[in-house]
Amino acid sequence: xxxxxxxxxxxxxxxxxxxxxxxxxxxxxxxxxxxxxxxxxxxxxxxxxxxxxxxxxxxxxxxxxxxxxxxxxxxxxxxxxxxxxxxxxxxxxxxxxxxxxxxxxxxxxxxxxxxxxxxxxxxxxxxxxxxxxxxxxxxxxxxxxxxxxxxxxxxxxxxxxxxxxxxxxxxxxxxxxxxxxxxxxxxxxxxxxxxxxxxxxxxxxxxxxxxxxxxxxxxxxxxxxxxxxxxxxxxxxxxx
Numbered sequence: 001x002x003x004x005x006x007x008x009x010x011x012x013x014x015x016x017x018x019x020x021x022x023x024x025x026x027x028x029x030x031x032x033x034x035x036x037x038x039x040x041x042x043x044x045x046x047x048x049x050x051x052x053x054x055x056x057x058x059x060x061x062x063x064x065x066x067x068x069x070x071x072x073x074x075x076x077x078x079x080x081x082x083x084x085x086x087x088x089x090x091x092x093x094x095x096x097x098x099x100x101x102x103x104x105x106x107x108x109x110x111x112x113x114x115x116x117x118x119x120x121x122x123x124x125x126x127x128x129x130x131x132x133x134x135x136x137x138x139x140x141x142x143x144x145x146x147x148x149x150x151x152x153x154x155x156x157x158x159x160x161x162x163x164x165x166x167x168x169x170x171x172x173x174x175x176x177x178x179x180x181x182x183x184x185x186x187x188x189x190x191x192x193x194x195x196x197x198x199x200x201x202x203x204x205x206x207x208x209x210x211x212x213x214x215x216x217x218x219x220x221x222x223x224x225x226x227x228x229x230x231x232x233x234x235x236x237x238x239x240x
Contacts, residue, residue, distance in 0.1 A: 026092025034082050038075065045072050064130035071123045078116045085109025100181050107178035114167045121204065122160030125211065129153050132215060148214055156207060163200050170196065 045068055052061055089106040090098045098106075129152055136145050171177040176188030219233055 027087045028092075030091055031083065031087050034079065038079050041075065042072065045069070062130070062134050064127045064134060067123060067127040067130050071120060071127065074116060074119055074123065078113060078120065081109050081113045081116065085113070103181040104178045107181055111167075111177050115164050118160060118163045118167060118200075122156055125156045125207065126153065128211060129156070132211075136215070136218060145214065145218060152207065152211060152214075159200075159203055159207070166191075166196060 048068070049061070049065065052065055053059065086106060086109055089102050089109065091106075095103060129149055133146065133149050136149070168174065170193065171180075171190040172188050173186065176186055177190060179186050180188065180190075216233060
């Protein structure tokens with residue numbers, strides 16, 4: 001059915017609208033943003049690692065640093081999929097101007113990118129939680145703060161695993177996700193993606209807010225002037 005709809009739109013939309021977006025201006029903008037932010041992220045990560053190793057008081061890496069390195073490792077496949085997958089297979093162009101095989105390839109790369117994105121989001125939260133555990137040791141903050149942080153780690157890990165599995169297996173058979181756009185594609189069905197996106201987004205936002213509240217609560221007990229406390233609060237808000 002999706003392949004048939006694409007073919008119908010290919011024939012009827014140009015006749016109705018008279019204009020077709022054949023240019024890839026949007027793809028070039030998308031590519032530029034991804035490359036720019038990717039290079040900036042690599043430079044910032046390298047600067048952090050150099051500082052922690054040679055200029056910090058500890059002269060060693062913490063758990064959060066290794067998580068950041070892991071994020072960068074998994075970000076490389078994201079960049080490859082964005083450039084070689086999405087941009088090269090119709091990003092920024094009208095769907096009905098593309099062949100069904102091109103649309104199918106785009107869907108395949110998008111399916112891969114979804115899981116990589118969910119993994120990166122979970123790892124970013126894990127890096128922040130590892131940082132919180134470093135600055136909030138049990139001896140200074142009490143066991144409850146550490147238990148809350150470990151609870152966040154468990155919840156974040158569970159949410160990431162569940163989200164990735166649901167994303168990977170949202171269609172039966174799995175290949176139906178991208179083969180449904182081929183002229184003679186296989187028969188199958190997919191779970192509606194909108195409810196999945198809303199549930200995942202809501203849980204992630206709730207976890208973000210909870211992770212913000214944990215360090216902000218600890219700031220109340222610091223023996224600092226209110227201006228210094230405000231600075232600490234701003235630092236945590238920017239970090240999250």
